[in-house]
Structures are given as C-alpha cells and as structure tokens.
Amino acid sequence: ADEVRLQLQWVTQAQFAGYYVALDKGFYGEEDLDVTILPGGPDIAPPQVLAGGGADVMLNWMPSALAAREKGLPVVNIAQPFKSSGLMLTCWKDTGITSPADFKGKTIGVWFFGNEYPFLSWMSKEGISTDGGEDGVTVLKQGFNVDPLLQRQADCISTMTYNEYGQVLDAGVSEDELVTFKYEDQGVATLEDGIYALEANLEDPAFQDKMVRFVRASMKGWKYAEAHPSEAADIVLDNDASGAQTEAHQQRMMSEIAKLTAGSNGSLDPADFDRTVSTLLGGGSDPVITMTPEGAWTHAITDAALK
C-alpha cells in the first residue's frame, strides 16, 4: 500500500472527522493507501512540516497557505472539503455592541498564527484602527480557550461555530446574552480546512495518483460523517489519545461541522478562492499577501477523484 501522512492543523477533534472516519471505515485501505494522521497543536505550522518532508499533505486555512506560498513554499490546494467558514466573533450583548461600528474602544480577542488576516481586513474595511485607543479596537492575542470572554477580559473573542462557541454556551451562557458576527455574513470569510500538497510533488504522476485516491477516500469519509454524525463523533473520540475530549462536545462539533462541509463535493469553487484572495489583499497595513497568487489551486486531483 502507498503511504500517506496527513498533517492536521489542530488536535484530534470532530473538525477532522472525515479523515478519521475514512481511516476507521477502511476507505483508505480500499484505495490501497496506508494513511497516518498526524495531529497538530499550538505552534505547529503544517506548511513547515510539509516543507520539512514530515508529511505528504496537510490541512490548512487558505490565508496561512497563501502566506506560505508567498514566503517561497509553493503549496497547492488540491481539494476543499469545507465550503463555508465557521469563524466568527462572539461578544457580550451587554457591552452594547450591535454592529461592527460599535467595536470602537472595545477589546477583542483574535487568533494569530496567520489567522489574524481575515480580521484585520475586516477592520480595515470598516475603517477601524487596530492599535487601541478611543477610535480603534484593542487586540489581544487570544489563547485557545474562551476564558477571556468568560472572565470579561475581552468584550469579544474569536470563536468557531463548531467549537469555541459551544464552549461559551457550555459555560452556562445563554445565546441571548451574546451577539455574534459570522465572517461569512460580514463578507470577509476565507476558506478553511483545505487539503494542500507541495507543487513539486504534484509533478510526479505517481504522487498525483496517490492524491487522487486520497481525496476520493477522504471525501467518502466526509460524506459518511455528514450522514452519520454521532458515529463519526465516536470514531473521533476513539482516536483521541489525550482523553481530554468529551462525548457531548464532539457530538455537537460534528453536527456543526456537517453544516460547513455540506455544500462541498471536495472541488474548490474558484469564486470562493477569488473572494478569499480579495479579502486578504484588502487587509490592513501589513498584508498577508501582496499580490494575487498564481497556481495556488488545481482541479486536477478532484477532477480525477470525482469522476
């Protein structure tokens, strides 16, 4: 069997259910693949792992992947199982925030690590400075939990629909205490969780073929997960070695994730790509990419896989 190492961009959770399902259900085996799933974590940059040869494919958010491309690491999107973005800002209602214009003078938690660009370009679109003060927002580099919101150290924090938002609710907060701003709704959404490989590798037909089979099996996994969310969550849980995840949390995450993958058959919609690029190019003073990237995606793999 051909070996494939997949680098995730976060710890084992239902966000990556499709791949675990494909592994667990033997879809990879059916394609004659021997897949190893490498969990990620804070400070692991999947493109770096790819560059070092530690993995064959990675999952990544497009801003981060395009930044890597500009930094001289030519990664290519070969499939896009996530149709829409799950990123949003979650704020306390009692801060009086009702629209982005109310952000002025507030403190907002943002994920960095290459994920800050959608936020920055959103703010520049709204004409709000991110350097603090009366007329700007004070930006915090948010950690990986929702404490800053719960402790009221921040008025708003970044959350994913499928994860952190649920954690806020789990903490006992009711939805009507909160105001949320989905990036999708604000028109600043960027593509998340695409499958990327190195351009150089893709020139090799054998590798291409391997990727075709990989994407086909993965998509099969995703569609299975969408159809059987609770079984998928259990599979994820079985694969979590840290023992930190809870059943309920993964169940809910799976059902939210299913909404994001729903519109995609795996093939990247060029319109989504263009929207992402224009969002990123509209970024503030320190843009993540400076020009429209060329050759950052291909349909070659998905076309073959989805035949």
Next chain:
Amino acid sequence: MNTETTTKAVVEARNLDLVFQTNDGPVQALRDVNLTINKGDFVSFIGPSGCGKTTFLRVMAALEQPTGGEITVNGMTPDEARRQRAYGYVFQASGLYPWRNIARNIKLPLEIMGYSKAEQEKRVNEVLELVELSGFEGKYPWQLSGGMQQRASIARALAFDADILLMDEPFGALDEIVRDHLNEQLLKLWARTNKTIGFVTHSIPEAVYLSTKIVVMSPRPGRITDVIESPLPKERPLDIRDSPEFIEIAHRVREGLRAGHGDDV
C-alpha cells in the same frame, strides 16, 4: 569561700559539669571542674585534644551552658557578663571577616557597641600600633600572612574595654619564630593593661613562658588534673626558657600531660 577571695576572683567555677548530647549518646566534656581565676591572672589551659579546653573557655564566655555546677564571672553569671561586654575572645583561626579590611574588622565590635566615629578611629589606630600593624589598615585579611591575621584578630579583641581576654590557641597555626615574637608582645601587653587572660595552648613551652597559672587537663571526661602556679617573675625575656626553673616547670607540665594521656594517640 571567704570574702577576700570572692572580691578578687574574676572567675569562680565550682563542680562544673558539661555533657553534650550527641547522636552517639552523651559526651561528658567537663566533669567536676573547680577553678578560681583572679584579677590580672594569666591562666593557660593545656591538655590533649578533646580534653575540654575550648569547652571551658566557651563556658566562661557564655557560649556554652554548663549542665551542672556553678560558675560566676565578676560575681554574676557568664551570660550577664557577656551582656556587659566583659569579654574579648580570640579564636584559634583568626576569624576575621573577609569582606572587611583590617581597620573595619577592628571597628566591628566598636560599631556594635556604639562607639562614636571619632572614638572608633582613635582606638583602631591605638590597637594597630599595639600589634604593630599600622599601615595595613586598608588591606583585606586574605592579603596578610597568617601571623598578621592573628595579630589583627587580637587587636580586634583589644579594641574595646573588656577586662577578660580569652584566647583559644591563638598562635596554633604559626611558626615558632613568629610565635615567640607574639608571645613576647602578648606578655608586654598584659603587663601594660593588666587584663585577666585565659589562654589555651598545645605547646608546653608557650604555656610555661606566658602564664602565672597553668591548668593541666585530661580527657574522657575532661577534668583538671593539675594547677601549677608559676614562680617565674612577671618580667620574662625569651631566654628565660633556658633557665632551670623554666625547664623544671615544663617537666612538671609534661609529666602531668602524659599521665592524663593514656595511649589513645
């Protein structure tokens, strides 16, 4: 005990006992020690290692509590005497503080006892003169030879007005010539100041040369085996050591020592 001796006595020990509690059980360091030291005496303590010389000196200076018997110093307990700063104590090693230069080492007790700055200066100069260390006030202890360090530590003990000078093998680490020289000086100083001196030594000639009274001790348990009053005159040139009286006393001390020594070499 009649009134006359008590008025003159500086130190009075009666049936003194001291037992150390150690991990290996109790160690009797002093047993049934009786001794009277009068004002102006120069008393040497001699005896083999571990016989309790240091312990007795420390009891006098209230650095150790006896476990039995009585001791008075100037008619009060040693601890009261200590609080009245009655002692100058010179340890075997010089015990100078390495972070203070010689002058500031000598000033140490003066600072603690609250002498004025001017008075401190004056006394430091005086005692440095006395021990022939003028000119070295700015040096640090480790920059001086062993003999000089020892003299500085004597100067430190002399700088304030303690009546009783207790010296625990002050010259143990020095060579014979230097030692002779310091012995001579010590005698002169004693004659000049009329202090009462308690002096521990391992050297028979040194004990005989210096003392008006030699206390011979023996170990296990530490006790006094002999107290020899010296008939030598107060004025003692170095070559008194070749005189028959001297050799006679030295012989008596050696005999006393050997008797107490046993065979535990």
Next chain:
Amino acid sequence: MNTETTTKAVVEARNLDLVFQTNDGPVQALRDVNLTINKGDFVSFIGPSGCGKTTFLRVMAALEQPTGGEITVNGMTPDEARRQRAYGYVFQASGLYPWRNIARNIKLPLEIMGYSKAEQEKRVNEVLELVELSGFEGKYPWQLSGGMQQRASIARALAFDADILLMDEPFGALDEIVRDHLNEQLLKLWARTNKTIGFVTHSIPEAVYLSTKIVVMSPRPGRITDVIESPLPKERPLDIRDSPEFIEIAHRVREGLRAGHGDDV
C-alpha cells in the same frame, strides 16, 4: 664534585632558582640553593613561613620546575625519577580520599602502578602493621582521629618501593603528645627501611630530634642559611631532648632561624 659524592648522593641541587610569576609580579621562592642529600639521610627543612620549604620539596618531586640551576635525583632529572616512581610524598593534611577506606587508600598507588591483587593485599597488611593501624583497614578516613589519618597517609607513601620519602609538615596539625609518639615511630621506621627522608617542619625540637641534617632556610628570597649536621646517635629515646647536645643544636637552629627572620613577623 668528585665521583665518590655523586655515587652516594641521592639529591644534588646546584644554584637552584625558582621564580613564580604571579599577578603582583614575580615571586622569588628559591634563590641559589645548593644542597646534597645522601642515601639514608634524614634531612629536615626548617624556616619561617614562606621561605620556600614546600617549594624545594616540590622541586625535588618534580611537582615544580626550577627556573634556574640544576637538580638531579638518583643521577637523573626529578621528572625522570618521578616517572620511575622514586617518591613517596606525604602532604601536610593527610590527603586521604574520603570515598576510599583506609585499605583502599593505601592500595591507591599500588593500583595505579599495576601491582597484582595479591601483592596489594600483602603490602597493605605490611604497612598497616608498620604504622600500627592493623584492624582499621575497613574504616573511612573521617572515622579516624587526626593522628591515625596522618599515619595512614604515611603508610600510603610507604606501600610502594620508593627510596625517597618526602614529608611536608606531616604532623603540623597534631597535638604535642601525639606528635612525640609519631616522631618516635617515624624514627624507628626510618631505621628499619633505610629510606632517604626529606622532612619539612616548623618545630625546632622536632627537627633536631629527627634529623641527621637540618637545613635552615630564610625567606625573601628563599635560600639556605645554614646546614647543621646532627651529631646525635641514630638511636634516639624521647628524653634525648633534655640532653645538652640536643639543647645545643636546638639553640643553633633557633639562632639561625632568628638571623634569617628579619622583622616581618
């Protein structure tokens, strides 16, 4: 230098100079030292602190390089002699390794020199007997008194077949009685083994009591001021020290010392 002296001479020093380079400039530790030591001699070195006694001993043992003059040991350079393991060296402090018991401390040189296990055992027992420490082989150094430690370190120097025994104030830290006893034993041992001994001391009686030849040194710079051949017989009971010859030699040594001493006490 006729052939006769050279064949008998164990150590021959001619116009030896040694200058240490220090931060404060050069220190002349030895100047123009001339000395012959014959086979079977017991040579004591005496002199005030810093006169170069230790340095000279170290030069003999090739632990220090002279900066001028010549020295031969058994007709070769000290370093060659060292490589042939001609020396037993006893330091001032006993220098036993605390992690080895007495027997293994004594075995140390034997292990290094590659003696067989059986031979090692044999020699350890022999020398322990010699220094009267049989029965203590299993003890660790800190379980012994200072005197016993010093004897163990002498045993260590005796265990292998070095002709030349160099001892640097081996008894400096011990009390007079113990010292007397060890002196007696050392003399016996010397008589029995016929080694050549170089011995540094601060004590005049010790030097006179032990030696066939007393080298008096003086400092700044270190040089030999007097070499006194002792007329005392080889057989020396302790009370020889009260004999007129003894006192006479002691007097000469003291005079020699004082002459060289100057006033830098």
Next chain:
Amino acid sequence: MVMVGLAVLVWCGGWWLNARLANGPQSDTRLVQLLVPAIFGITLLLVWQLLVMGMQVPKVILPSPTDIAAAFEANLSKLSQDFQQTFVKGALSGYVIGCSAAFLMAIVMDRSDFLRRGLLPVGNFVAALPIVGTAPILVMWFGFDWHSKAAVVVVMVFFPVLVNTVAGLRETSAMQRDLMQTYAASYWQSFFKLRLPAALPFVFNGLKISTTLALVGAIVAEFFGSPTVGMGFRISTSVGQLALDMVWAEIVVAALAGSLFYGVVAMLEKMLTFWHPSQRR
C-alpha cells in the same frame, strides 16, 4: 557538497585557531579570553551559513545567519518594541518583585526555624510546577498585558533566590557567630554585619540563575495570551506566517538580552563579593 566540505574546513580551522590561542602564552589575557569564545561563535555561524546554503535547507525550516541579520535590520523598531514589552516591562519588573519578595521571605524563614522547616519542602514542591501549566492560569488571573508575564517571572525566580538566600544566611561559621555573641550583638546587628555579607555569594548564585529564567519565563508566558506586541507574541505569530527569519531575530534579541542581563548581575557579584575565594584569583 563543496559548501559542506567548506563547512567542515571552517570548523577545523576555527578549532585549530582556538587551540593555538588557548594553549598559547597569552591565554590568560583578557583579550584571548574574549577572543576564543568569539571565534567559536563565529565559526558556528559560518558553519551554519555554509550548511544551510550547501544542503539547500528551505528558508521556512532554518534560515541562514545572513537572512536572520537582514530580518533583524529590517525590523529594528518592531524588535525594540517587543523587547521593551517583554524584557523591560515583563521580565525586569517580575525579576525585581520576585527577588525582593524571596529575599524578605528568606529573612523571615531565617528567623524562624519552624517556618524554614515547613516552608522549604513545600517551596520545593511548588517550584516543580511546570511553567507551561502555570502560565495560562496566571494569564487568566492577571490579564493579557505584561502584568501576567511579570507574575510568571515572579513565580519562576522566587524559589531559586529563596533557597539560595536561606542557605546563604546559614552559611556563617560557628566561630563567626560566636564572635557576635561575645559582643552581645543584636539580631539585626549580626544580620547586617555578618549574615548578609556572608550570604551574598549564595544570593548572587540565585540571582544569576534567575536572570535567564526571567527572560525565558516572560517569553513563554506570552504564548498563552498577550497584547499584539512582545517577543513571545512575535515568535509565535511569526512561526504561523513561516517568517522564520523573524523568529530567529527575536531569539537573537533574547540571547543578547539574556546574556547581557546575566553579565550585569555577574559583574555586580564581582563587585560585591570581591572578597570571596571564588572571585579573588
């Protein structure tokens, strides 16, 4: 391949040069003592440069020293802002607070044998709490700005200084203490004139260890939440952007600042404990 060969050559050459210098007649001079480590460092950099170039290591894995130098130059103002935030505000203030608190605590423990017995084992236990666990908690408690970084530093430096100071205050010999007894000195007299000076070499031991801990602690704490400035912030975000040259530029700043900090404390030590055998020579 040529480059790799060259690297080996440079390494051998540097070593040979150092061997000559270190074993040469001038080896005790100040110049040589500075020169030798400098040559070693330069050799290391050269070898790094040659290997990266020779083996074509991607920039996103390991940038070359010249890349790092370029990034350093291009981002000087950013670097100095980060330095101020992390080192001056976070590390230094935490260091000062932590060391002073530990020092005062040590005095209290020195006065009470009971407290010393009770607190030292507990203290050792607390000191074993790994910083990666305490940092998020402290960020939660003290907020995202430098205060939480200072708190992390306080926790990190407290115990080394405490333990060393307590040990140092007990370092006086019985004889030195007895001397004070014969003078009937009060506690504070004997503290200032005897125990404190005698303890200084130990105290400085703790202070020196703490310098490197302080900086590392402040940086690490920023990984768990920070404002948008700071060395730890910059490192973690730059990794995400694959701006490895920037990461290394920050590491260079950290190494420089840490070494300098250490050097300053070591110099203070030299001045204040000139009398200690280890400083004399």
Next chain:
Amino acid sequence: MKTVVAVLTVLSVIIAFWYAACLPMNIKGVLTEAERAGAEVTPAGAKERRDLSEFGLVLDNNFAIAATWAQDRPRLPAPHQVAVELWKTTGAMVLKGKMMSKRSLFYHGWVTLSATLLGFAIGTGLGILLAVGIVHSRVMDMSVMPWAIVSQTIPIIALAPMIIVVLYSVGVQGILPKAIISAYLSFFPVVVGMVKGLRSPDAMQLDLLRTYNASLNQGFWALRLPASMPYLFTSLKIGIAASLVGAIVGELPTGAVAGLGARLLGGSYYGQTVQIWSALFAAAILAACLVALLGVIERGVLKRMGMSA
C-alpha cells in the same frame, strides 16, 4: 518529626488561605451563574459587577460563598476539587482496573515520564561528556562554556516546534523529539555541576597522583570522578526537574496527543481549570518523586563510597 509537624502546619495554613482565596477569585463567576439561575444578586448585571471589588461582592452576596468552592470551571479550584479530580484520574482508575486508560493520569504520567527519562539520560550523558572535555581541554573550557550559558537564554518553547519539525523531516518521530527538548534543558545544570565536581580535587590530591606518575585516565577514574559524585547528584536533581519541564514543553506542539502536557493543554483548551490544576500537581508530584528517587540513589552510592558522614 519536627519537620513533619512544621510541614503539616504550613500546609494547613496554605490550604486555609487557598480556600479563602477562592472566594474573591470565583465570586464573579458564581454570581453570574446564580443570576442566570434566577437568584437575587446585588448589584444585578454582570456588567455592573465587572469593575467592583471582589471582596465587596462576597460581603454583599454571602449566600454564594459555598458555591465558590464547587464551581465547574472556577478561576481557582478549591483544594478538594483538585484532590477529587486527582483521585478520579489516578486511584479510582486503578480500582476500576483501567490504570492505563486514556483518562488515567498514570497513563499520561508514564508517557511523559518515558520521554523525561530518555531525555534525562541523553542530557546527562551529554553534560558529563562536555564537562569531561571542558575539564581536560582548555580550548573547550574557553569556547564552549560561555555559549552553554547563552544557550540557556534561548526560550526553548520557541524552538520546540521547529526542533520537532526538523526532526520530522529526517524521519525522527515519537518519543525522541520530546526527549531531545528535555535533554536540552537538563544538560546545562549537569555540565555546570560536573565541571565544578571534576575540578573539586584540590592541588594536593592532584599532586599526589603526579608523584605516582598516574596517567590522565587513572587520575580521572581514581580521583576526579569519585570526587565529583556529590556535585553530580546535586545537579542531577536539578536536571531531572528540568527534564520533566522539557518533556512537557515538547508535548505541546507534537499534537499534544498524550502525556501530562497534553492534559495541561487539553485542560487549558477547554477551560477545564480543575483538570489543569490536577495535571500540574501530578507533574509536581512526579518531579518530587524523581528527585526523591535520585536522593535515595545518591545516599546509596555515597554510602557505598563511604562519603556520607
């Protein structure tokens, strides 16, 4: 005995303080929850309470005191909450016969421990080798020592992910990358201690060997090595604690799959403060055990060498 009493006293004071500290630390969260549940809280509204003093809030709402010790996600968990969590993830697991399950701290402790021990072995070995080199070669002494100090000013957590990626790329995975990070942290104290120890023989002891014409090698085994033992053990104790921290740091970026670091991160990720605290304590207990174990070995070795008085 005296020590035990003292420690227990100090511990009980600390625990009392800890309980007391829970009040102000947790009161705001408790009040918000209570308000949601319909309780009467003064003043009403989390926003109004945001800038009020915690102590005032405790006084005004003393009905909530008990709840500050029983929150689900407290800012500061009460001691018994940590203890219960520790028990649930250790002792209780053993009783259920699931000692090595993923929810057992024994399992995670073991994962961390194995990396710690491997890293410690590497670090100690490297440290000793370096120390031997430094003591015997002037060049190494002069050139390596300053850089060893500099190496410790580099924040390892910044390098850890890169080390792991670089090692990935040469095919090294699993326990070794973690062990290397832990070795990086532990080699320094060993070098420093060992250099000190190997240099501890005084001139006299060295001269003695010279008079025997002992070789460098003989001198090392007969003198320098045994003389360095007490120093070695002191630094080993520091080193093993550093190793543990290194292993934990190394676990964070490697996907935090398992190990105490993963528990810390997982706890932090999901705001499970009780879980963070129990993992923290588990790590500290593990460190204490390792140090104690080294202490026992030290006593044994030194005793066999006759060096413990």
